[in-house]
Amino acid sequence: MRIALNASILRAPRTGIGHYVAELFSALRNLGGIDLELFDGWSWQEGLPSASLPGYSKLSGAVKLLLPNAYQLRRLMQQHRFDRGARRVSPALYHEPSLWPFDFDGPMIMTVHDLAHVHYPQTQPVDRLREIERQVNGGLERASKILVDSQFIASEVVRHYSVSADKVVVAPLGHSRRFYPRSFEQLNVPLAEHAVRPREYLLCIGTVEPRKNLQLVIDGYLALPEALRRQYPLLIAGMPGWRNEQLQGSLQRALASGQVRLLGYLQDNALAELLAGARLLLFPSLYEGFGLPVLEAMASGTPVILSRRAALPEVAGDAGLYIDPEDIHGCASALQNLLEDEAAWQARRTAGLLRAQDFSWARCAQITANTYRELVGS
The missing domain is CATH 3.40.50.2000 (Glycogen Phosphorylase B;)
Incomplete structure (x- = not known):
C-alpha cells in the first residue's frame, strides 16, 4: 500500500x-x-x-x-x-x-x-x-x-x-523514546550548560503567544516566596510567537530579576534532557488540541501543573495537578505545593509515569x- x-x-x-x-x-x-x-x-x-x-x-x-x-x-x-x-x-x-x-x-x-x-x-x-x-x-x-x-x-x-x-x-x-526518566548523573553535564541542577528549576514549554498563557506563568511564579524563587529559577523554552506584545513588559521585568530565563527554541535532545531534569512542568495553556509537552513530561518522570482546558485533561488524566488558568494565587499555591511537599511531588511523578504508558x-x-x-x- x-x-x-x-x-x-x-x-x-x-x-x-x-x-x-x-x-x-x-x-x-x-x-x-x-x-x-x-x-x-x-x-x-x-x-x-x-x-x-x-x-x-x-x-x-x-x-x-x-x-x-x-x-x-x-x-x-x-x-x-x-x-x-x-x-x-x-x-x-x-x-x-x-x-x-x-x-x-x-x-x-x-x-x-x-x-x-x-x-x-x-x-x-x-x-x-x-x-x-x-x-x-x-x-x-x-x-x-x-x-x-x-x-x-x-x-x-x-x-x-x-x-x-x-x-x-x-x-x-x-511520546518519543527520548523522553524517559534519567539519573542525576546523566543530567548533570547537559544541565550545567543552563547553569541549573537536576530538580532545582521549573520549566515552561511553549511558543511565546497569548494562548499559551505565559502571563499566568510569570505572574504565578513571581507570586512565590522569594526564597523559593531563588532556589528554583523558571526556564521558558519556546520560539517567539505572534501578537505577544502584551507579554513583553512583565517578561522583561522578570528576566531582569535573573530568576526567569528565556531559552528560545531548543533542539530535540536538549529539550528532552531539560524536561527530565525539571522539578515540574508548568503548562497552563488556554487551548490545546492535545498537549504533547504534558505527555512528554509525564513520560520523563516530571510532574505537571496544567489547566483543565480543551484536550489537556484527556492527556493528563488524574496525574496532573489542575489549576484555574486565570488564578494567579491558585497557580502559586500549586507550585508551592509541589516544591515543598515531597510526598505530593512523588505521587504526581508516579501517576504521570503510569499515565504515559497509555499513549x-x-x-x-x-x-x-x-x-x-x-x-x-x-
Whole structure:
C-alpha cells in the first residue's frame, strides 16, 4: 500500500506538527506493509530529512515581506511539484498532516490537530490566517477521513465545520523514546550548560503567544516566596510567537530579576534532557488540541501543573495537578505545593509515569494504518 505523506513542514525547525510527521512516519514504517512516499515541498523522498533546512525561518519570513501573495505563489509551485511526483509514484492515498491539502485525484486524509485559527486568530499572521480560511473548508469536504489527536478536537470539528461524526477518527499522539526518566548523573553535564541542577528549576514549554498563557506563568511564579524563587529559577523554552506584545513588559521585568530565563527554541535532545531534569512542568495553556509537552513530561518522570482546558485533561488524566488558568494565587499555591511537599511531588511523578504508558506512537500509527486500509480496500 503506497501512501503519499506531505512532509514539507519538516523544512522548518520541528515543533508540534513536525514532530507528528516524523514520529508517525517512523511508527508506520515499523508496522510494515506500508510504502511511504514523502513530499518535502519540492521533491519526493522515501526517508525523513535528517535536519531542517538551514535558515528556513528567516528565508521564509523574508520572502513573505518581499512578495505579495507569497503563500499563494508558493502553493502554486508546490502543487506543480506535487502533481509531477504523484504521477510518478502513483500513491493509493494522500495524507495531509495540516490544514492545507494539495489537490489530489484519489482518496485523501487530513489530520486536524486543533482549531487555534478559529479560537485565537490573533495569534496568526493575517496572510496566513486568510490562507487557512481559504483552504480548510474545501479540504475537509474533500477528505475521505479526518484524523484528530483527541476526542475534544473531534467534537470541535464536527460542531464547527458540520462534518459527519463517522468521518472523524481519533488517533491520540505518543511520546518519543527520548523522553524517559534519567539519573542525576546523566543530567548533570547537559544541565550545567543552563547553569541549573537536576530538580532545582521549573520549566515552561511553549511558543511565546497569548494562548499559551505565559502571563499566568510569570505572574504565578513571581507570586512565590522569594526564597523559593531563588532556589528554583523558571526556564521558558519556546520560539517567539505572534501578537505577544502584551507579554513583553512583565517578561522583561522578570528576566531582569535573573530568576526567569528565556531559552528560545531548543533542539530535540536538549529539550528532552531539560524536561527530565525539571522539578515540574508548568503548562497552563488556554487551548490545546492535545498537549504533547504534558505527555512528554509525564513520560520523563516530571510532574505537571496544567489547566483543565480543551484536550489537556484527556492527556493528563488524574496525574496532573489542575489549576484555574486565570488564578494567579491558585497557580502559586500549586507550585508551592509541589516544591515543598515531597510526598505530593512523588505521587504526581508516579501517576504521570503510569499515565504515559497509555499513549504511544505505535498505537497512533496502528489507528492511522487501519484508516488507510479502510479507504484503499487492502
